[in-house]
Amino acid sequence: MSATKLLVLGIVHLSGGAHGYQVRSELQSWGAESWAKIKPGSIYHALKKAAADGLLTEHAEPGNSGPERVLYRATARGRDEMVELVRDGLRRTHDPDMLNASIAMLPMLTRTDAIAQVNERVARLEAELVVQAEWREHPNRDTPEHVRDQAELWAGQARTELEWAKSLSKRLSEGAYAMADDPGSWRTVPDHLKMRA
Amino acid sequence: MSATKLLVLGIVHLSGGAHGYQVRSELQSWGAESWAKIKPGSIYHALKKAAADGLLTEHAEPGNSGPERVLYRATARGRDEMVELVRDGLRRTHDPDMLNASIAMLPMLTRTDAIAQVNERVARLEAELVVQAEWREHPNRDTPEHVRDQAELWAGQARTELEWAKSLSKRLSEGAYAMADDPGSWRTVPDHLKMRA
DNA sequence: TAGAGACTAGTCCAGTTTGACTACTTGGCC
DNA sequence: GGCCAAGTAGTCAAACTGGACTAGTCTCTA
Numbered sequence: 001m002s003a004t005k006l007l008v009l010g011i012v013h014l015s016g017g018a019h020g021y022q023v024r025s026e027l028q029s030w031g032a033e034s035w036a037k038i039k040p041g042s043i044y045h046a047l048k049k050a051a052a053d054g055l056l057t058e059h060a061e062p063g064n065s066g067p068e069r070v071l072y073r074a075t076a077r078g079r080d081e082m083v084e085l086v087r088d089g090l091r092r093t094h095d096p097d098m099l100n101a102s103i104a105m106l107p108m109l110t111r112t113d114a115i116a117q118v119n120e121r122v123a124r125l126e127a128e129l130v131v132q133a134e135w136r137e138h139p140n141r142d143t144p145e146h147v148r149d150q151a152e153l154w155a156g157q158a159r160t161e162l163e164w165a166k167s168l169s170k171r172l173s174e175g176a177y178a179m180a181d182d183p184g185s186w187r188t189v190p191d192h193l194k195m196r197a
Numbered sequence: 198m199s200a201t202k203l204l205v206l207g208i209v210h211l212s213g214g215a216h217g218y219q220v221r222s223e224l225q226s227w228g229a230e231s232w233a234k235i236k237p238g239s240i241y242h243a244l245k246k247a248a249a250d251g252l253l254t255e256h257a258e259p260g261n262s263g264p265e266r267v268l269y270r271a272t273a274r275g276r277d278e279m280v281e282l283v284r285d286g287l288r289r290t291h292d293p294d295m296l297n298a299s300i301a302m303l304p305m306l307t308r309t310d311a312i313a314q315v316n317e318r319v320a321r322l323e324a325e326l327v328v329q330a331e332w333r334e335h336p337n338r339d340t341p342e343h344v345r346d347q348a349e350l351w352a353g354q355a356r357t358e359l360e361w362a363k364s365l366s367k368r369l370s371e372g373a374y375a376m377a378d379d380p381g382s383w384r385t386v387p388d389h390l391k392m393r394a
Numbered sequence: 395t396a397g398a399g400a401c402t403a404g405t406c407c408a409g410t411t412t413g414a415c416t417a418c419t420t421g422g423c424c
Numbered sequence: 425g426g427c428c429a430a431g432t433a434g435t436c437a438a439a440c441t442g443g444a445c446t447a448g449t450c451t452c453t454a
Binding site for chain 2 (some may be wrong): 100143145157159162
Binding site for chain 2 (some may be wrong): 438439440441444
């Protein structure tokens with residue numbers, strides 16, 4: 001699951017450097033433990049992995065109060081990789097967790113880029129709906145009835161997502177949200193994302 | 198992910214005994230590799246695990262043609278566990294894979310039981326929608342705007358699922374599908390599920 | 395009739411996830 | 425001033441997943 005990777009990189013980047021527990025609390029406060037199913041162990045693993053891959057740097061900090069901590073900071077490669085992950089998550093259907101994580105990190109992208117990725121998602125969802133419709137018109141003879149009806153749910157979900165993606169694209173076009181290339185963007189980090197040093 | 202466990206137990210049960218490759222091909226033919234993201238390694242693992250847990254029995258079969266195979270058969274405990282998994286998957290929201298797997302194995306339940314579980318899901322989805330609506334009316338001050346809009350998608354998905362669950366419950370009440378307690382149920386295993394011995 | 399390609403059956407192990415566990419500090423409160 | 429609860433920070437082994445890999449058997453077909 002690279003949703004964990006994306007969120008961890010994102011939090012470190014947004015806070016301009018963070019240690020494991022901080023990432024963990026931040027994700028918890030976003031309710032990410034529920035919608036992205038992220039457990040503590042995975043966070044620490046993702047941080048170490050990212051550091052080993054050169055996406056983050058590690059700085060050991062002697063615990064002035066409490067146990068020793070490791071401070072992580074995003075590298076240039078880490079930022080690039082993260083932006084790529086956000087773009088992928090927006091574009092690709094079939095991975096709800098990545099979509100959720102990408103939306104959470106949406107302001108990492110420039111406005112035009114974000115719109116392009118969301119539009120690509122719209123196109124893919126439309127294509128999938130066409131395939132599904134065909135499949136239901138010419139059903140496979142030995143697919144059980146209840147499995148065919150299940151496709152009804154998938155199609156419904158896809159349609160819901162499609163409408164939502166369209167409206168997101170529209171909102172973005174109309175200037176909603178502070179994106180990476182806007183004044184007052186995430187570069188002016190909102191309070192709740194600031195490092196609680 | 199216990200969706201793998203459920204599907205593997207289910208296929209073994211439905212075929213009245215199966216070896217790994219058979220389970221694998223069956224799942225493939227259902228398109229499960231895509232909607233449940235199941236890979237070969239996980240299938241063989243799940244089979245061994247289930248055997249170790251006493252949910253399946255293992256019988257080594259000398260390969261009359263081709264390599265040696267291991268035949269698995271469901272035990273009574275395995276059947277009970279599977280039925281419990283199907284009921285859980287129907288009831289509990291927040292796990293789409295389990296829902297998909299449970300629907301695939303729906304005819305394992307008796308009609309009244311299935312209806313009860315689906316109705317429970319309906320109730321839970323309605324409760325979630327209420328909570329979400331409240332959350333959107335009284336938004337947390339420092340939740341970023343784009344994260345609040347994401348909730349729009351979740352709510353939409355929940356509504357879609359709700360409608361679908363209601364209609365499934367209705368279809369079941371009207372006698373759709375051959376359930377476990379019906380004549381002509383899965384006990385009369387359809388051709389495409391029969392062991393290709 | 396040998397060799398290519400497809401099918402059958404499963405192993406292997408590196409990588410990832412889980413969640414229980416350790417260990418230390420702070421603050422309250424009796 | 426001693427003890428408990430809550431908070432801080434992270435480790436660890438066990439379990440699970442992914443998917444490349446092995447290894448035999450048919451089946452054409454040139």
